[in-house]
Amino acid sequence: MSTKKITLTAGDAEATVLPDNGGRLGSLRLGGVELLRQGDRYGCFPMVPWCGRIRDGRFHDGATVHQMPLNSPPHAIHGFARDGAWATARTAPDEAVLTYDLTDPWPYPGRVTQVFALAPDALTLTLAVETYDSSFPAQLGWHPWFQRELDGTGVQIAFDAAWQEERGADHLPTGNRTAPRPGPWDDCFGMPDGVDVTLTWPGTLELNVTSPEPWAVVYDEQEAAVCVEPQTGPPNGLNTAPRLVTPLEPLEATTTWRWRRL
Incomplete structure (x- = not known):
């Protein structure tokens, strides 16, 4: 790995x-x-051109079915x-x-731009994917x-969600929505007014994660x-709730992490 x-x-x-x-x-x-878990697979990575799992690694674009590599079998x-x-x-x-230029195995040409903007009390991350060729479905997100602990203090997670996506045995949403349930979670929540989740390490730090986007996966x-x-x-949103990237309209998303000492 390059340094x-x-x-x-x-x-x-x-x-x-x-x-x-990445x-x-x-x-x-x-x-x-340090706020982030350390290691080559950790920190915070961009999820693009899709987020979470695609069932069996396959997604539909109209009548065409595309197969992605199964990097988390049986899913991508x-x-x-x-x-x-x-x-x-x-x-x-x-x-x-x-x-980052999208290439094989992704079947469509496109370019992803990511912006990191740091302030004394916040970090704003922006992702955009654009194309000058064929339109295609895509997703953007951050992981x-x-x-879990800062200075020996364990984190508390607080949020209000309109619903929780029911999770099947394959870890994918079943299509049913339920009232939000207590954790532990590896679950997707709907927040129609925008993502708003607060992490609190009592006596140490409060971190508010927000985004205009209406979806968040919480994993603890x-x-x-x-x-x-x-x-x-x-x-599995490439199949169930795709967002379209077109030559006239890129897909763009942003999230801000704002913190204060306690």
Whole structure:
């Protein structure tokens, strides 16, 4: 794995961007305290051109069926841009812009742009996918791995959702919606007014994850980390709730993490 990295700073916040490791955020430190689980597979990676699992790795575009590699058998998961090297388009002390060209096995040409903008009290991430050729369905999202404990304090997760996608034995939504249930979760929630989830490490830090998008997967089944994943559609959404990328209209999404010390 390449050690190439971009370091952003704003106040006592420091973010490390790793273009060669899937365009992921490798680190976010506040006053020297690391918020993200460390490791090549962790940090916070972009999910593009789809989020979560695609059932059997197949999605429909009209009458055409496309098969993606089964990187989480029997499904395909989280896109593949997280596995590639991204190009660095621009950097500043508190901002970085990366690009990634969609290639095989994705059947459509397109370009993904990701922007990291750091402030002393917030980080804003933006993703956009555009095409100058055929229109195609796509999804965008982020998969952050937040530390379960900071300074020995365990995290508390709070949010209000309009519904929870019922999860089948294959970890994919069944199409039924239920009232939100207590965790532990590896579940997709509907938030029609926008994603709004608060992580609190009592006495240490409060982190608010927001996005205009109406979907978030919350995952807290792991001992080391918890995940809050804003995205443009639910798992298997290329088949059930696709968003279209056209030459006239790119697909764009954004999320902001805002923090305050307690």
